[in-house]
Amino acid sequence: MLTLFLLELNWKELLLGHEEWSFLLEIILRTVIMFLAIIIGLRILGKRGVKQLSIFELVVIIGLGSAAGDPMFNKDVGIISSILVFIVIILLYSIVTFFIGRSKKFEKMVEGTSVCLIREGEFAIDNFKKENLGSDEFFAELRLKGVSQLGQIETAIEEISGEISVFYYEDNDVKYGLPIMPGSLENRFVNIHKEGHFSCTFCGHTELKPEGNTVSCPKCHKNEWVTASNRRRVT
Secondary structure, three states: OHHHHHHHOOHHHHHHOOOOOOHHHHHHHHHHHHHHHHHHHHHHHOHHHHOOOOHHHHHHHHHHHHHHHHHHHOOOOOHHHHHHHHHHHHHHHHHHHHHHHHOHHHHHHHHOOOEEEEEOOEEOHHHHHHOOOOHHHHHHHHHHOOOOEHHHEEEEEEOOOOOEEEEEOOHHHOOOEOEOOOOOOOOOEOEEOOOEEEEEOOOOOEEEEOOEEOOOOOOOOOOOEEEOEOOOOOO
16 A cells, blocks of 8 residues: 555655756755855845844844745745845845944834843842743853852843843852752742741842741742852852
8 A cells, every 4th residue: 555655656746846857956056146145145244243133133134044045946036036135135234223323212222222130139120020031041041151049140131132141249249149040949938947048039139037927028029938048159
């Protein structure tokens, strides 16, 4: 049954669609031309366009990729029309970057602004809510930078590229802070059984608490706490 199916299968249509074998050579030529067009386009955009991308630059790169991809294998898409798309995208990029250099307001509207996410070892809650950044994802970013608890961080900023810039306390200035190692937030409690430093699981606010019932966090008004850590960074 399977052998009969394989014999009856139209292998040419499966492998080439409705094109002829000769179109393979045309695909090679189209791909070489568009590959060179991409290189020329990125050279014109400059190093900034291929480094850490802002939202605007990402749109430009996606546009160039779409314009280059279709004519590589689609016979119905002419190369000249794709080159025209390239030229228009590069012109638009040049116009927008010109106005970005002239107007800070326009730059913020197009590219956004950097956002402070941690200040003095605690979350900048108002700013953090504006960003679509889950705590697990954010903690993973910090751990990759050698951070095990928030008290090691003086300031953390999300740049317009999406990268996280972290500025650390000196070892002697490291404070107690919210631990961010895997599983460190699982043992939450509302009652303090022994005096010590504790961190709010929501905002990272840390303080010395006496034994007994806890009160809500003075910063975010939540009431779940974990034991704080004063561990220094290991570099």
